Amino acid sequence: MSSNGADAAEAALIAAAERGDVAAIEEALGSGVAVDARDARRRTALLAAVQANHLDAARRLMEAGADVNAKDDINDSPYLLAGARGYLDILRLTLAHGADLASTNRYGGTALIPAAERGHVETVQVLIDAGVDVDHVNNLGWTALLEAIILGDGGPRHVAIVELLTNAGADVNLADREGVSPLQHAERDGYTEIVRLLRAVGAR
Template structure:
């Protein structure tokens, strides 16, 4: 008969909340003990978060690696439809993102706005993340519930600075549709001109934007 107690005399049933808290705080000893005691690695807290998502929220890279190596689901969503993969992409947590991509990340997964990981990464100007997601094969021209692609969000919700200029260049070089308009029929070039984003407008024009 196996011992139902984990180190410290905590029952396996009590271990999951402890695992999630330990993951969020980066307490790798507790995480390792919970894994060794066969705690349910994908158990959820009140917000629907798994330990891996909690670790991802806090960008706890070493903890995330422990959990992923132990089989944690990189696609498990919480109550607001974030997963470790989607959240790492959106926040530009590149090391965790790469781990999720290497362990079965669903490239077609979408967040509560109906967007892929690429769209918020583009919006926030996470250049390396955008490059990584493009290389992984995420749909460049996916349209979210707002009617926006990654290219549109890199213009509409950006400051037009150097990071967003580079993001736009990456998306265009990857074959992004330069004339795919928003739901109101406004094109990326029109948005760029309206905001005075001259560097982005020049890139779009060079790519054949109308």
């Protein structure tokens, strides 16, 4: 295959993944295209499939050996993105295909931190069960617990996430860079249910 032909075939694979076209993915892989070929933004076909939440396409690519930890030019990987967006079925597949639980996004956060912030309750549970570090601190100086409080809305989903994190042994007194604790943030925002939960487990 000429280099131009190879480039075209790689582009076709990534475009097929973006459309969720499993037959076209099969065809591209059958022609010998590298499963982890990248586009101009350093996206692999698998990342393109995850961005569009195409489960069957993502599954086929993982079965073909696609790297669930391959990062694009903004440090998203299939695993990290599935966690951040709460794409549960794809996330479970990435975990079964060697997701690096310690890998971090462009903010220096694990998959658990954006999942907690965005209120993806089941995703948080799956990531905790997988063994992601509940006390990892990102580049902003925030843990998953702090993000769930500071960037959450104090509603039922974020309450549930705070409970999951505390049950998983998250350090409830791990403060932000200004020394403000999760409890102080929750009190300041008037999140009474989260305040109650945190106090019950010894938060100060």
